[in-house]
Amino acid sequence: MGHLGKEALERLMSNVYRVKIKGPVVFNCEACSQAKAKKTISRRQPARIAPRPLWRIHFDLFHLENAFNQMRYALIIKDEFLGYI
Secondary structure: OOOOOOOHHHHHHHOOOOOOOOOOOOOOOHHHHHOOOOOOOOOOOOOOOOOOOOOOEEEEEEEEEOOOOOOEEEEEEEEEEEEEE
């Protein structure tokens, strides 16, 4: 369900207990900190690069909803050396 926001927590404390919160309202919850984390994309070159075409290929198989022609899967293959998909 999550945590209350700062304003909601302040209103709750003032209405129920008739007190005001002093200082910043901070939650040290691991799930909340992971949810608010930003993704860092690495732009480094890989340590080992394929020396020639077809030396190393990458593939990904996706399951999709039925297409107009009843196909349900998509296969993507990429050659690391040439960058062709």
